[in-house]
Amino acid sequence: MSNKSFSNISIAVIRRLPKYHRYLKELLDKEVSRISSRELSKLIGFTASQIRQDLNCFGGFGQQGYGYNVDELYNEIGRILGLNKNYNVIIIGAGNLGQAIANYTNFERLGFEVLALFDINPKLIGVKIRDIPVLDMDELDEFTSEHNIDIAIICAPKDFAQEVTDKLNRKNVKGIWNFAPTDLNVAEGIIVENVNLSESLLTLSYLLNEKELLSG
Amino acid sequence: MSNKSFSNISIAVIRRLPKYHRYLKELLDKEVSRISSRELSKLIGFTASQIRQDLNCFGGFGQQGYGYNVDELYNEIGRILGLNKNYNVIIIGAGNLGQAIANYTNFERLGFEVLALFDINPKLIGVKIRDIPVLDMDELDEFTSEHNIDIAIICAPKDFAQEVTDKLNRKNVKGIWNFAPTDLNVAEGIIVENVNLSESLLTLSYLLNEKELLSG
Numbered sequence: 001m002s003n004k005s006f007s008n009i010s011i012a013v014i015r016r017l018p019k020y021h022r023y024l025k026e027l028l029d030k031e032v033s034r035i036s037s038r039e040l041s042k043l044i045g046f047t048a049s050q051i052r053q054d055l056n057c058f059g060g061f062g063q064q065g066y067g068y069n070v071d072e073l074y075n076e077i078g079r080i081l082g083l084n085k086n087y088n089v090i091i092i093g094a095g096n097l098g099q100a101i102a103n104y105t106n107f108e109r110l111g112f113e114v115l116a117l118f119d120i121n122p123k124l125i126g127v128k129i130r131d132i133p134v135l136d137m138d139e140l141d142e143f144t145s146e147h148n149i150d151i152a153i154i155c156a157p158k159d160f161a162q163e164v165t166d167k168l169n170r171k172n173v174k175g176i177w178n179f180a181p182t183d184l185n186v187a188e189g190i191i192v193e194n195v196n197l198s199e200s201l202l203t204l205s206y207l208l209n210e211k212e213l214l215s216g
Numbered sequence: 217m218s219n220k221s222f223s224n225i226s227i228a229v230i231r232r233l234p235k236y237h238r239y240l241k242e243l244l245d246k247e248v249s250r251i252s253s254r255e256l257s258k259l260i261g262f263t264a265s266q267i268r269q270d271l272n273c274f275g276g277f278g279q280q281g282y283g284y285n286v287d288e289l290y291n292e293i294g295r296i297l298g299l300n301k302n303y304n305v306i307i308i309g310a311g312n313l314g315q316a317i318a319n320y321t322n323f324e325r326l327g328f329e330v331l332a333l334f335d336i337n338p339k340l341i342g343v344k345i346r347d348i349p350v351l352d353m354d355e356l357d358e359f360t361s362e363h364n365i366d367i368a369i370i371c372a373p374k375d376f377a378q379e380v381t382d383k384l385n386r387k388n389v390k391g392i393w394n395f396a397p398t399d400l401n402v403a404e405g406i407i408v409e410n411v412n413l414s415e416s417l418l419t420l421s422y423l424l425n426e427k428e429l430l431s432g
Contacts, residue, residue, distance in 0.1 A: 015419055018415035018419065022414070022415075081422045096312045151424075175421075181322075193416055193420035198322065203234065204409035205298035208298060
């Protein structure tokens with residue numbers, strides 16, 4: 001299975017995998033060793049049929065009448081998600097959001113190691129977040145030349161985000177996790193995952209009003 | 217159209233609306249007054265056919281051979297997203313993430329007014345983020361009784377998130393924007409929108425490895 005490419009799996013399935021991973025971890029912590037798709041369904045809230053279908057995309061791990069081996073499934077989904085590796089990470093922008101991410105030790109436990117934060121604010125440069133230094137943005141070029149960076153997290157303001165991305169485009173950064181509310185132009189081969197908080201908040205406000213329309 | 221319920225619109229369409237809204241705002245700022253679905257397609261990256269289909273769900277605003285009136289479309293999508301109203305907001309958890317959100321003035325411009333943050337950390341209680349006070353968690357019950365809260369933003373740690381939600385369940389909070397990496401049990405009628413950062417990061421790491429599998 002290790003040589004199999006999953007490129008024909010829909011992004012909707014991929015986006016459900018981390019949720020399986022999280023729930024399986026909770027089961028492991030509770031020392032549950034096996035679980036049926038029906039029980040998993042009650043827990044996660046996806047239908048049992050969807051769960052079987054999702055996991056079949058990757059070869060299927062369940063056995064009829066037995067269910068899933070929790071430990072095996074957890075490890076296999078972790079492997080599919082790339083969690084059998086470590087990732088060198090930098091954070092661009094050491095404001096509240098950048099600091100929040102640098103402080104989130106769970107990412108480190110999953111194998112994402114933040115090497116440095118970068119900022120232009122003299123008050124932040126030289127500060128340490130846990131043991132992670134905040135460096136001057138001017139050092140970004142040199143740092144990304146000297147270190148093999150897997151993921152750059154962009155927590156810089158919108159108007160600054162493309163400028164930073166242009167710098168990263170020239171380096172061998174593999175992925176960008178973008179929190180700036182703008183669509184970045186990246187060099188070919190760089191993967192971008194956007195977290196657009198406004199879009200999420202506006203979805204909530206839509207749903208609040210949809211409900212009012214229904215009850216009104 | 218104002219009495220029409222949109223409850224049969226798929227969530228996928230809804231989640232694209234804020235993106236239309238953002239790009240239309242940029243067009244307005246550039247004083248572009250009308251745009252075809254083809255031009256909009258180039259800008260946003262959705263196909264022209266998808267754009268026409270999406271906007272048709274809400275009655276359709278385009279005219280054959282003319283395109284869309286940018287100002288009209290921007291305002292109408294804003295109205296659909298509930299941006300013709302103001303929302304009273306509280307933030308539970310005044311750590312880096314809570315502060316980042318409180319500092320994000322764009323949300324305020326869209327009509328989301330943060331009235332207060334709440335925390336249990338004595339070092340944070342009494343502090344102001346811009347002009348917004350950080351209050352003691354013990355004051356949450358009283359505050360939510362005295363104020364009409366539309367949205368509570370949960371930036372509290374995972375293990376604390378359900379406890380907070382239980383308090384909110386007893387009040388007339390309408391929506392929860394949840395940043396804690398856990399699925400909340402909410403009272404009937406409360407709308408939850410989750411932002412699960414781990415799930416987004418793990419999607420990125422999956423995509424990074426999918427690429428390697430393809431090129432390897």
